[in-house]
Amino acid sequence: MSKQDFNDLLWFLAVARERSFTKAAAKLGIAQSTLSHTIKRLETRMGIRLLARTTRSVGLTEAGARLRQSLAPRIEEIEEDIAALMAFRDKPSGSIRITLSDHALATAVWPKLRPVLKDYPDIKLEFSLDTGFRNIVEDGFEAGIRLGESVEKDMIAVRIGPDWRLVAVASPGYFSAHPAPRHPKDLVRHNCINMRQSTGGGRYAWEFAKGGQELRVRVDGQLTFNNSYAMIDAALNGYGIAYVPENIVADHIRSGELVLALDDWSPLFDGYFIYYPSKRQNSAAFKVVVDALRHRSS
Numbered sequence: 696m697s698k699q700d701f702n703d704l705l706w707f708l709a710v711a712r713e714r715s716f717t718k719a720a721a722k723l724g725i726a727q728s729t730l731s732h733t734i735k736r737l738e739t740r741m742g743i744r745l746l747a748r749t750t751r752s753v754g755l756t757e758a759g760a761r762l763r764q765s766l767a768p769r770i771e772e773i774e775e776d777i778a779a780l781m782a783f784r785d786k787p788s789g790s791i792r793i794t795l796s797d798h799a800l801a802t803a804v805w806p807k808l809r810p811v812l813k814d815y816p817d818i819k820l821e822f823s824l825d826t827g828f829r830n831i832v833e834d835g836f837e838a839g840i841r842l843g844e845s846v847e848k849d850m851i852a853v854r855i856g857p858d859w860r861l862v863a864v865a866s867p868g869y870f871s872a873h874p875a876p877r878h879p880k881d882l883v884r885h886n887c888i889n890m891r892q893s894t895g896g897g898r899y900a901w902e903f904a905k906g907g908q909e910l911r912v913r914v915d916g917q918l919t920f921n922n923s924y925a926m927i928d929a930a931l932n933g934y935g936i937a938y939v940p941e942n943i944v945a946d947h948i949r950s951g952e953l954v955l956a957l958d959d960w961s962p963l964f965d966g967y968f969i970y971y972p973s974k975r976q977n978s979a980a981f982k983v984v985v986d987a988l989r990h991r992s993s
Contacts, residue, residue, distance in 0.1 A: 700737070700740070702733075703733050703734075703736065703737040704737070704766060705770065706719070706723060706725075706730055706733050706734065707734060707737060707745060707746075707759075707762070707763075707766075708763060708766055708767060708770060709722060709723055709730075710730070710734060710746065710753060711746075711755055711759065711763045714752060714753050714754065715752075715753055716730055716731055716734075716753060734746060743756075743758045744756050744758065744759070745758055745759035745762060746759055747759075786817065786979060787815045787817065787818055787978075787979040787980040787982075787983045788815075788817030788818060788979070788980055789817070789818065789819070789978055789980045790819040790820075790821065791818070791819070791820050791821070791837045791838070791980060791981055791984060792820075792821045792823065792835060792836045792837055793820065793821070793822055793823070793836060793837065793838050793839065793840060793969075794822075794823045794825060794829045794831060794834070794836050794838075794839045794840070795822060795823070795824065795839065795840035795841075796824065796825070796826050796840075796841075796923075797824050797922055797923055797924060798923050798940050798943065799840045799841075799856075799967050800822055800824060801924075801943065802856065802940070802942055802943065803840070803855050803856035803966075803967045803988070804822075804840060804855070804967075804988060807855075807987050807988050808820070808984065808987055808988070811983070811987040815980070815983055817980075818980045818983065818984070820984070823836070825921075826890070826891075826892050826921055827892055828841070828845065831970075831971070831972070832972055837971060837981060838969050838970060838971040838981070838984075838985075839969070839970055839971075840855065840967055840968070840969050840970075841967065841968065841970065842964055842965050842966070842967060842968070843965030843966060843967075843968045844964070844965045846968050846970045847970070849972075849973060850970040850971060850972060850973060851970065851971055851972070851973050852968040852969070852970040853968060853969050853970075853985055853988070853989055854966060854967075854968050854989070854990040855966070855967050855968060855969050855988040855989060855990050856966040856967040856990050857966045857990065857992075858963045858964060858965060858966045859940055859941060859942055859963065859964060859966060860940075860941050860961045860962060860963045860964060861901075861902070861938050861939060861940060861941065861961060861964070862938070862939065862940075862941045862944065862955055862957075862958065862961045863876070863882075863901075863936050863937070863938050863955070863956045863957045863961070864927075864930055864936065864937055864939065864944050864947070864948065864953040864954065864955055864956065865930055865933075865935060865936040865937070865953065865954060865956065866930060866931060866932070866933045866952065866953060866954070867951065867952075867954055868933045869886075869930075869933045869934075869935060869936070870954050870956070873885060873886070875954070875956045876936075876956055876957060877957075878957075878960075879901070879903040879910045879912045879957060879960055880910070880912065882901065882912050882914050882936065883912070883914065883915070885914070885916070885935060885936050886916045886917055886934065886935035886936070887901075887914035887915060887916040887935050887936050887937075887938070888916055888918050888919075888920070888926045888929050888930060888934060888935050888936065888937040888938075889914065889915075889916055889918065889919040889920070890919070890920060890921065890923070890926065890938070891919050891920065891921045892921070898913070898919060899938075900912060900913045901913075901914055901938045902962065903957065903960040903961065903962065904960065904962035905959055905960045905962075909962075910960075914936075914938075916934075916935050916936075917934060917935065918934055918935070923939050923940060923943065924943070926939055927939055927943065927944055927947070927953075930953060931947065931952055931953065936956065941961070966990065969984075969985060969988055
């Protein structure tokens with residue numbers, strides 16, 4: 696039978712279930728005459744009568760009953776499979792790969808996802824930690840998380856955290872041996888703990904701003920890391936000045952383990968955003984993640 700004949704079989708089942716052309720046509724959303732013509736065409740093609748029509752009712756012939764008995768379970772199984780697939784489409788499940796920095800994961804992502812994921816055991820997340828800029832489409836990521844100023848313009852971007860700033864910190868012991876800098880240019884005379892960027896392998900030039908003046912200072916020192924937390928540990932142990940996110944050293948500053956320098960030169964940066972291609976059709980799982988991360992001002 697040709698492909699269009701399967702519709703004829705489905706329409707036959709509708710009549711067989713309702714025992715009425717009028718009711719079946721109404722459920723199918725077609726004209727009764729169209730339904731009647733289709734069933735006659737099916738009977739002609741098969742060379743056998745399927746329905747026994749009277750002026751008051753529609754019954755099944757022996758052949759019609761056998762055809763219904765054969766078709767109905769198979770069609771119901773297909774309908775159940777389709778319904779299950781539709782439910783899978785709406786069920787938050789599947790794998791999501793995200794590229795982000797260690798700081799973004801620790802401060803803006805994991806604290807929000809940790810309580811949510813327990814309610815969605817079928818969502819699988821993979822985090823790739825780096826400080827560079829990845830092409831999320833070419834590298835197979837569903838999304839990336841970066842500062843707002845770094846997100847490409849053709850991406851959809853959703854803010855997931857407030858603005859924050861980098862601060863220069865060192866241990867009290869270091870500053871007792873090396874007077875704290877009063878101007879960013881003074882850093883060239885200090886032992887500074889560098890950050891190596893993944894993209895291009897260059898070291899991060901420390902950015903400062905005050906009164907409309909912006910400075911980028913390339914510092915030098917004994918140690919270079921590509922991880923903020925390793926930089927903090929080195930600073931705590933007196934190895935020099937680190938330029939790190941304020942929100943992960945705030946406790947160390949309050950306790951006196953680290954001392955803040957160049958406070959008035961530390962500018963605010965755009966907070967973190969999750970970004971993804973504007974043309975992608977997002978899964979239910981991806982929507983759960985984005986909604987959980989979305990920044991809500993208090």
